[in-house]
Amino acid sequence: MAIDQPGTTGTPDADEDEPEDIVMSVRDARVSFDMARGQAWVLNDVDLDVRRNEILAVVGESGSGKSMFASALLDAVEDPGVLAGDVTYYPDEAAGESQTIGSFDQGLDDSVDVLDLDSDELQAFRWEKVSMVFQGAMNSFNPTMKIKAHFHETIQAHNAVLEERMDHVRKLFDALYIDFDRVMTSYPHELSGGIKQRTLIALALVLEPEVLVMDEPTAALDLLMQRSIISMLRNLRDEFDLTIVFITHDLPLVGGLADRIAVMYAFEFVEVGATRDLMKNAAHPYTRSLLRSVPSINSDVDEMEPIEGARPDPVNIPTGCSFHPRCPVADDRCEIEDPDLAAVEDDLQAACFYTDQAREKIDYTLEDESTEDDR
């Protein structure tokens, strides 16, 4: 559905009746690298819409192309990678006045073609409209500068009003349970990893972007801190009207957080859907196999099974459906034809010809004995 019609293209005024309010849309995005062994595709013609105010989790294993998708959203693919296709941002016309915060200038009800921006525009766009927190980025603070200086520098670079912005930072710090006075006057090395990562999230939000893209933002943190940040993100979204794109390899981590999940395999999306539908009864053989291969705290250990075979080489992606060499329900058709994402249910799409067979043949159970009392 959303995939077939590119969101609210061109006519954002007319989208009152649209079922979905799209904030970013990606069409035919592809990233290639020239390697000695040939051309490597690390993002292979992907289409995806990000809905306004949702938390979208992009889930994939290492080397599936998920980080490349995150970079594509901000036109931040590093050389020598080449990004082609369309990435479009649709501003929220209701929030007209907030668009005066920084220096990024756009016609009020125009959509923004992200890949068309020059480098100054892109610089402004990346903080003011779509912001990003990278993996392990808590180490990107300058060790010789106090935290406060990092905020001031960012605000001034975007010609924003310092006092007004710092008031906003106080609100962000409250939502992230950071002690404003202590942290602002500290050097980065004086702070724990968890506090640094939360501070960095606040820094990414200082210019009130609409979209926050996070690549494995909790990967280097302890379990409890991970869970705590996950809870804070939900509150942040509600309080500051954010859209969050959360990139991770950890499917169980986002079960309670995301509204929708998009699963990547071999540089493309193989399944996209509402979290509950996707986790409870996935349609794509890869998603089902993945759910069956990840032990959880009270799953049946005898039912766990790894996914046979190895992940594909970016230089040599299998023909047809890229999962077919590892797929228990694949047949000749899958070797030749590459399935597109197609609706399986209301809010669930899968790129597979044989979703019924997959559901029949690949069994998995989420833990069902509910985790009784906790205290």
Next chain:
Amino acid sequence: MSTDDATDGEQHDEEAEHADEPLLSLSDVEVHYDTGTGIERYLSDKRVKAVDGVDLELEENDIVVLVGESGCGKTTLGKSAVGLERPTGGSVKYRGQDIWEAKDHPRGADIEFREIRRAMQIIHQDPANALNASRRVRAILSDPLKKYRTELGPQEREETIYRYLEYVDMTPAEDYADRYPHQLSGGEKQRITLGRALLMNPDVILADEAISALDVSLRVEMMDLILDLQETFDTSYVFISHDLANARYLAKRAGGRIAIMYLGNIVEIGGPDEVIQNPSHPYTEVLRWSTPSMDPDVAMERIKEKPPVRQIDVPDPQDPPSGCAFHPRCTKAREACAEGAPELYDAEETEAACFRALDNHEYWSSPELEDAEGSGTAELGVGD
């Protein structure tokens, strides 16, 4: 030792001699580090107690999974257990022989230090850094054979390498033996390091986060391989993990134990179902709460709950809390917990280092603990 090739007679005698001793026995092991550099080290009496008085025994064919957050001392304890880190206090015995005695006083030792070293191997978290990138798999695997199996000729050595490559599911072995590490996937590299460790015919393997660097869909496969080979080779494992779900998988399949560590101590130890389903230590409950549920309905409810701790940040290990090290974060702490440090007691189904395991402890009549002001409670935890 069920394998055909790897045992030598000498070792059999020693085994018979020490049959009644546990394979590995740690008693009151402490690893304390001085902090600071140069003169600071002498002026300051601050020490980091990475491991602070741990007792642990490992039998033949046993698995213990050490679980804890970063900085809890699980790697230091693991390394002490296999003789890679010298404890500053306490003893580590291999089949009854104190391993550091064997090193310092080789004449009086029943088992040579070199032999102990061979018997205890390690697999690291990152297989890419554990393999020499400029050498082929064949060369990487011949080193331990050249050092410890000097009786083998080149032909036998070659055959042994192929056989071990097959043990770790790397077939055709001839093909893999010719590859360089960069021609292997992460999972394959980790299997080479496992094969290399097994070539020494060890009694104990320390696997330090050995599956954390692998793709999630391959972790079960690697754990299954380790378990299969444990049956083939009768090896015991000390497995280190920060992930309770993986720890449970391993311990459950192997019939082993899970040991939960917090700031240098084992705070709870027992069978996987007992530790996870019916923990007696509040910290184990926190870890379980933090491990996400696969069921989205449960997870969506959970995410709205407050974390079951007073504060989310771990205290500075240079300045650990008095009494029970967990008390400033523990929702069940009372004043008694700030005064005395609990040892491991027999609890309901596990052993736990918590006064609540003792029915008649003064804890029960002790007043509730006031939240220490400014101790980071504002950081999160109890706010909405």
